[in-house]
Amino acid sequence: MNILVTGCNGQLGTEMRKIAATDESHEWFFTDIDTFDICDATAVEAYFERHHIEICVNCAAYTAVDQAEDDKELAEKVNVQAPRLLAHACLRQGATLLHISTDYVFDGQGDHPYREDEPTAPVSVYGRTKRDGELAIIDSGCHYVIVRTAWLYSSTGKNFVKTMLRLADTHDTVSVVCDQKGTPTWAGDLAQTLTLLIGKYRNGPVAEVFHFTNEGVTNWADFAAAIFDLAGKPCKVLPITTNQYPTRATRPAYSVLDKTKIKQALGIEIPHWRDSLAKCLKEFTIK
Ligand SMILES: NC(=O)c1ccc[n+]([C@@H]2O[C@H](COP(=O)([O-])OP(=O)(O)OC[C@H]3O[C@@H](n4cnc5c(N)ncnc54)[C@H](OP(=O)(O)O)[C@@H]3O)[C@@H](O)[C@H]2O)c1
Numbered sequence: 001m002n003i004l005v006t007g008c009n010g011q012l013g014t015e016m017r018k019i020a021a022t023d024e025s026h027e028w029f030f031t032d033i034d035t036f037d038i039c040d041a042t043a044v045e046a047y048f049e050r051h052h053i054e055i056c057v058n059c060a061a062y063t064a065v066d067q068a069e070d071d072k073e074l075a076e077k078v079n080v081q082a083p084r085l086l087a088h089a090c091l092r093q094g095a096t097l098l099h100i101s102t103d104y105v106f107d108g109q110g111d112h113p114y115r116e117d118e119p120t121a122p123v124s125v126y127g128r129t130k131r132d133g134e135l136a137i138i139d140s141g142c143h144y145v146i147v148r149t150a151w152l153y154s155s156t157g158k159n160f161v162k163t164m165l166r167l168a169d170t171h172d173t174v175s176v177v178c179d180q181k182g183t184p185t186w187a188g189d190l191a192q193t194l195t196l197l198i199g200k201y202r203n204g205p206v207a208e209v210f211h212f213t214n215e216g217v218t219n220w221a222d223f224a225a226a227i228f229d230l231a232g233k234p235c236k237v238l239p240i241t242t243n244q245y246p247t248r249a250t251r252p253a254y255s256v257l258d259k260t261k262i263k264q265a266l267g268i269e270i271p272h273w274r275d276s277l278a279k280c281l282k283e284f285t286i287k
Helices: 011-020 041-051 072-093 125-140 160-168 187-201 220-231 260-266 273-286
Strands: 002-006 027-030 055-058 096-102 143-149 173-177 207-211 236-240
Touching: 002 011, 002 041, 011 027, 011 187, 041 072, 055 072, 055 187, 072 096, 072 125, 072 143, 096 125, 096 187, 125 143, 143 187, 160 173, 160 220, 160 273, 173 220, 187 260, 187 273, 207 260, 220 236, 220 273
Parallel strands: 002 027, 002 055, 055 096, 096 143, 143 207, 173 236
Antiparallel strands: none
16 A cells, blocks of 8 residues: 655654564555645645555654644644645545544543544644645545544653653653643554554445543643653652643643554554553653
């Protein structure tokens, strides 16, 4: 199969590249904004035709959650209009779009893990654009698999794990919010799962939304403490409330995702977030 991965220099895209490096059963095409802007309608159409794309894994996105509040136009372009263009290109080619979305499509007022069919109600520009991107794909009529994930990190790119490791080198104590619950997700585990989804749905037709995160539930303060513990950093965590750490964008207070559907569809067990964090941290020491 000819598989296009957009946003290949991001956290998830980088993990997809690592997997593809040892996979000779598909022809992989890796692009990022420097080679292929997914907001450019002509470029999207031409790329799909020229390379006979059969599966598009859209790892590209506008992911700066706070910045999006002031940069609505670009967030809308990358997270809504571009997925619409990719979906229409897939429709024309009979290809399948594997698109990544977020726990931020929910308002976070829930008290049980969110299922795929529960109503969305984003509370930030980022969340709203990601939700509208999902709807644009669904409305297009293309074959699609949408995977919502949460609290993504890896050894590359900008993320919470890297920020905490950096702070630990210069601080004895860091203040971290303890009243937002969710599940950290290692991009390496998500990338593996995407390849299983490609295997299962490669021949379409398909129209599915799945939730995927690592197992377990935590909050940012306990996540930070686990990072310091596993990385052997003496830094301490001072738990604070969201009110004590105001940010430009509102975050959902509770964004745990129910993964029953993807576990049943793929027959998989998902690693606990702490085990995957330990694995990812080893990559930091190897570098
Ligand atoms: N990070 C999280 O915590 C999180 C949580 C839940 C869901 N997600 C979703 O998971 C997916 C992957 O996230 P990630 O953390 O891997 O993102 P990321 O590291 O920010 O990577 C996104 C990549 O897309 C590129 N890009 C931006 N605009 C583009 C355009 N117009 N054309 C082509 N490429 C473009 C970016 O380039 P530049 O860096 O140059 O902009 C970057 O290389 C996204 O859909 C995101 O919404 C992420």
